[in-house]
Amino acid sequence: MPKAVIKSFASSDRFLSELRSGSLRPGYVLAGDEAFLYQRCRDGVLDALAPPDQRDFCLHDLDLGETAIFDVLDRAQTPSLMVPFQVIFVRGLKALYGRGSKKEEFAAIDAYFRRPNPQALILFVADHLSIPTDLRRMDMTDKERYDRIRETLGDWCGLVELARVEEGDAARWLMETAAERGARIETDAARELVDALGADMMLIASEFEKLCLYAQGKQLLTLAGKPAVETPAITLGDVETMVLAAKQRSLYELTDAISAKDRPRALGLLHGLLNASDGGEDSAIGHLYMLARTFRQMLIISEKNVRDSRAIWGVLWQGFRMPPFAAEELIKQARRYKSRGDLTRALRLIAKADLEIRSSPPDKRLVLERLVLGLATEAKVNVYEASGQFAMEL
Structure with a gap:
């Protein structure tokens, strides 16, 4: 057939x-x-x-x-x-x-x-x-x-x-290509990989190669010398573990909850990110770096009054752009902040948390939780606190 x-x-x-x-x-x-x-x-x-x-x-x-x-x-x-x-x-x-x-x-x-x-x-x-x-x-x-x-x-x-590949077709290609190679990719895993990489087929094909090797290695470790009886499967967990953009997707969900001031959802997403990583200092600093990068992108989007995803590539330089799937989402998040001061306040909170993490606190998770709660809380205007903060920064 x-x-x-x-x-x-x-x-x-x-x-x-x-x-x-x-x-x-x-x-x-x-x-x-x-x-x-x-x-x-x-x-x-x-x-x-x-x-x-x-x-x-x-x-x-x-x-x-x-x-x-x-x-x-x-x-x-x-x-x-x-x-x-x-x-x-x-x-x-x-x-x-x-x-x-x-x-x-x-x-x-x-x-x-x-x-x-x-x-x-x-x-x-x-x-x-x-x-x-x-x-x-x-x-x-x-x-x-x-x-x-x-x-x-x-x-x-x-x-x-040579038109852009539709997301459903990209997922079909993944499943058919996996079958041709004697492997298998779960439907949810294929959809997550496509969504995470914005249907960029070059990236999808590259990450798919890594996932095939990862699934085969995982199967060998599981079987521990026993003959293989099942086709190695690429799972949703494998995609979330191995593909950076899948982790970035979770991060953009976190910033979405923060910008919407949804504290319970923000804390839940933070815990999901922490549970997916080792929770050590390098991991915590990595999360802070990505948060700082995202808020800097939102600051530029807000200052340049970007309203369309196509205009993003004109204001964000090469190497400082988000994945294609996140462009519209980030514009929406940036528009929730009414002033430049709200975004710079967020960057100051992240910088303070970064300093605290690098000072070896007893509980890094607590530092990140406090940061997320601070970011997801409306700023209180207090002239004396603002002046004191400015003096401390100088």
């Missing part, structure tokens, strides 16, 4: 099917910035058309920012003396649609594809486009760029849409 098609993978699957059947077109446009699907297509091309011992001669990675389209087409048109087939990946397609009409460039493309070299395959990489899971929600700028590519290259090249 044929395997059911996963909708988000359909376009790349059709391309790979054409590749295996040998019914390739002379050129393709890999449109979209979904890196996992791009790598999947690239690996399929290399496996089918570029044997490892010939890649130095048959594989070309070019960029239109550095190489003119005329030179790309000339290379494709010229048969190689070393190998029977050439594969040419062409990045920087955005340069072909810059300022100017580019009449000569498109005329050269039309001329080549009217009489293409049957021993060459050109793959244009349009990774400057972002294609959402639902095409109806595509950004207008990206839609205009995509339509322009279809109008100019669509007659000659096959279009492979």
Whole structure:
């Protein structure tokens, strides 16, 4: 019985099917910035058309920012003396649609594809486009760029849409891939992994590899030399233990309770975080670091008046951004704070708790509980206390 098609993978699957059947077109446009699907297509091309011992001669990675389209087409048109087939990946397609009409460039493309070299395959990489899971929600700028590519290259090249993978499809991929590898992942574990990583398939695939190794090692320890009788299973607990973003998700739930001033829920979530860790000094400092980082992010979001998740990437620099799944949630939390002073007060409380933790208190859990209660309590305005606190900080 044929395997059911996963909708988000359909376009790349059709391309790979054409590749295996040998019914390739002379050129393709890999449109979209979904890196996992791009790598999947690239690996399929290399496996089918570029044997490892010939890649130095048959594989070309070019960029239109550095190489003119005329030179790309000339290379494709010229048969190689070393190998029977050439594969040419062409990045920087955005340069072909810059300022100017580019009449000569498109005329050269039309001329080549009217009489293409049957021993060459050109793959244009349009990774400057972002294609959402639902095409109806595509950004207008990206839609205009995509339509322009279809109008100019669509007659000659096959279009492979590398759109964002829908969360349900990502979970299905996990379960099917686990079965192919002789492993098993629980449904709840697959959903948690996808949710924790914001359906980022490159991250999901990377973390999935770690989880498979972890589950196999756990099974070996459990069996202690006995023959394996069950398929190793990746559980929800394994995901929460091994995947950092899953822990971050619990942290964002904690900050949600804090910002909503829900003290009972905040304490319960804190205890969940502590029970999932060793509770030692390094663990406590790690929780404080993540709390401080999150409140700093909220402070910037509040100061810059960010209202949309897409605007976050413009105000938070690389290395200081939250996982994609948390963007909307963090904006909502930041808006609960009415002033900059409320957020800076939270950072002062965290700094004070950090100093206390590093001073080896008798009970680190108590320090964190007191901090969470303080953060989840409305600030009392007291001029004399505020002045005294300021003097102490100086």
